[in-house]
Amino acid sequence: MDGAWTAAAVRRAEAQLMATLPPGTLMQRAAAGLAAECAALLKEQRSTRTERAGVYGATVTVLAGPGDNGGDALFAAARLARRGARVFAVPVMGGRVHPVAAAALTRAGGRLVAESPRRCDLLLDGVLGIGGRPGLPGRAIDQLARLDAGTVVAVDVPSGVDVDTGAVPASAVTADTTVAFGSRKPCHVLGRAALLTGRLVLVDIGLGPHLDPNPAVRVAGETDIAQWWHRPGPDDDKYTRGVVGVAAGSDRYPGAAVLATAGALAGPAGYVRYAGGASDAVRRSHPEVVCTPTVKEAGRVQAWLAGPGFGTDEAALGELRSVLVSPAPVVLDADALTLIGEYPSVLSRREAPVVLTPHDREYERLYGSPPSEDRGAAAAALAKRLNCTVLLKGHHTVVASSDGAVWANPTGRPQLATAGSGDVLAGFMASLLASGMDGVRAAVAAAFLHGRAGGAAAAGHRTVTASDVARALPGAVGEVLTAARS
Ligand SMILES: NC(=O)C1=CN([C@@H]2O[C@H](COP(=O)(O)OP(=O)(O)OC[C@H]3O[C@@H](n4cnc5c(N)ncnc54)[C@H](OP(=O)(O)O)[C@@H]3O)[C@@H](O)[C@H]2O)[C@@H](O)CC1
Ligand SMILES: Nc1ncnc2c1ncn2[C@@H]1O[C@H](COP(=O)(O)OP(=O)(O)O)[C@@H](O)[C@H]1O
Ligand SMILES: [K+]
Numbered sequence: 001m002d003g004a005w006t007a008a009a010v011r012r013a014e015a016q017l018m019a020t021l022p023p024g025t026l027m028q029r030a031a032a033g034l035a036a037e038c039a040a041l042l043k044e045q046r047s048t049r050t051e052r053a054g055v056y057g058a059t060v061t062v063l064a065g066p067g068d069n070g071g072d073a074l075f076a077a078a079r080l081a082r083r084g085a086r087v088f089a090v091p092v093m094g095g096r097v098h099p100v101a102a103a104a105l106t107r108a109g110g111r112l113v114a115e116s117p118r119r120c121d122l123l124l125d126g127v128l129g130i131g132g133r134p135g136l137p138g139r140a141i142d143q144l145a146r147l148d149a150g151t152v153v154a155v156d157v158p159s160g161v162d163v164d165t166g167a168v169p170a171s172a173v174t175a176d177t178t179v180a181f182g183s184r185k186p187c188h189v190l191g192r193a194a195l196l197t198g199r200l201v202l203v204d205i206g207l208g209p210h211l212d213p214n215p216a217v218r219v220a221g222e223t224d225i226a227q228w229w230h231r232p233g234p235d236d237d238k239y240t241r242g243v244v245g246v247a248a249g250s251d252r253y254p255g256a257a258v259l260a261t262a263g264a265l266a267g268p269a270g271y272v273r274y275a276g277g278a279s280d281a282v283r284r285s286h287p288e289v290v291c292t293p294t295v296k297e298a299g300r301v302q303a304w305l306a307g308p309g310f311g312t313d314e315a316a317l318g319e320l321r322s323v324l325v326s327p328a329p330v331v332l333d334a335d336a337l338t339l340i341g342e343y344p345s346v347l348s349r350r351e352a353p354v355v356l357t358p359h360d361r362e363y364e365r366l367y368g369s370p371p372s373e374d375r376g377a378a379a380a381a382l383a384k385r386l387n388c389t390v391l392l393k394g395h396h397t398v399v400a401s402s403d404g405a406v407w408a409n410p411t412g413r414p415q416l417a418t419a420g421s422g423d424v425l426a427g428f429m430a431s432l433l434a435s436g437m438d439g440v441r442a443a444v445a446a447a448f449l450h451g452r453a454g455g456a457a458a459a460g461h462r463t464v465t466a467s468d469v470a471r472a473l474p475g476a477v478g479e480v481l482t483a484a485r486s
Helices: 007-018 025-044 068-082 099-107 138-146 191-197 222-228 254-265 279-285 314-325 335-342 360-367 375-386 421-434 439-457 466-485
Strands: 002-004 059-064 086-091 119-126 148-155 177-181 199-203 217-219 243-247 271-275 290-292 303-306 330-332 354-356 389-392 398-400 406-408
Touching: 007 025, 025 068, 025 119, 025 148, 025 177, 025 199, 059 068, 059 138, 068 086, 068 099, 068 119, 068 148, 086 099, 222 439, 222 466, 243 254, 243 314, 243 421, 254 271, 254 279, 254 421, 254 466, 279 290, 303 314, 303 421, 314 330, 314 335, 330 335, 330 421, 335 360, 354 375, 354 439, 360 375, 375 389, 375 398, 375 406, 389 439, 398 439, 406 439, 421 439, 421 466, 439 466
Parallel strands: 059 086, 059 119, 119 148, 148 177, 177 199, 217 406, 243 271, 243 303, 271 290, 303 330, 330 354, 354 389
Antiparallel strands: 002 217, 389 398, 398 406
């Protein structure tokens, strides 16, 4: 399991590592990795000035802040200057710049200037790193407004963001690429800051062995998901693989039932039961699903999904109560979340695991106020209050357990924001629960694979529907299980 570490945790690890190395070693490692990435980007890009790709002759502007982040940027720029780049460094905090790095840059032929040419091939954001408070100094804001850059590379973090939470309460840099040193930080994977990060490139500076084994934010990868996955064995039958129940849809919204069962069928469970008013539509699309009109008639299941499109009336509340009295774990989505917001007591005697999957408006109905910009803390607060696992949807979906652990999902594309895609996610997650995965892992794995499926469905800029995402899920599962084996 990988993760993201706070500024304080990175500094603790850095102090341990630095004690074993000559002074300045880490900054040189960081600068070397940063310069290599910049050179690779310049090779890809045709220089606006010379019409030639590569470092030689490229124009590079550095916005240099007062601390070590500026130092990294200036040392990296010195390396580019030695390879023939025209480098202009603009100090953005009066004259305060890393003095040794600034001297290295001028020795290499770069210039410290009050104003650089308006156009550059590459802009290096070395304004603030993990020592930065949210917001940018005014001079950095002015420079960013006037510069026209081919590509923007943030050094360690996009300056101006809240490094430990991913909130962006004031002005911040929007990067195409962020080159981070030693580890991810929460701002790379959470909230609006994750959007400003762009493509993330990690440079290994040897910090790994010194990092706390418990990161502030966990990030699952293919290996984790493959390890958690229950593969059917020779003695398994459809029941031992898990039966998943889907209480979703209605006369009015049959589509939610079809999509939620499609999600459930893409998961590892061996049997999908449907309970609700959209049996005809479900049977037509998925003949393998066994349908009954109500939850009570559905028979035993190992996990339930309740909510998508099943309404918020008395009958729906009754069905929700029937699901919640079962000892099986449940996923509650959509209308079930609205009902929980109105009747929180229906959850009160519940002991078996519950996963709630709100988007922001549903979160507000449950919590009483919208999620704060610190989305990890927001998800954790709701999880704690309701003693549930919470999957807070969005461009960077977050999962929080009731004991405060926070996971950020690294996959997903804006194309997933399409009607019904949440129904597919919820059905798939319920199938993972039915196969025996615990609530947090089921939420984390479902978000990961749903994101991958969305990416596969959107390949080549194709328009994506929720049905496409459901169809792409088995492929995403296969890819992850195969990759983790090789
Ligand atoms: N740790 C590691 O493993 C490694 C770290 N490395 C690098 O070091 C970076 C951290 O460097 P850092 O500690 O010098 O802090 P940094 O972010 O450059 O700025 C602090 C300065 O900015 C100022 N300031 C703050 N907020 C402000 C604001 N909103 N607006 C205006 N000013 C503001 C603040 O002022 P003060 O608080 O004194 O008022 C202080 O002077 C890290 O991100 C990475 O790039 C690598 O070299 C190698 C390995
Ligand atoms: N901008 C975005 N980028 C990536 N994924 C997104 C974005 N917006 C929404 N999503 C994802 O799309 C899905 C939408 O779910 P939901 O809002 O429940 O839709 P519906 O109710 O129509 O099924 C969620 O998995 C969410 O995380
Ligand atoms: K930066």
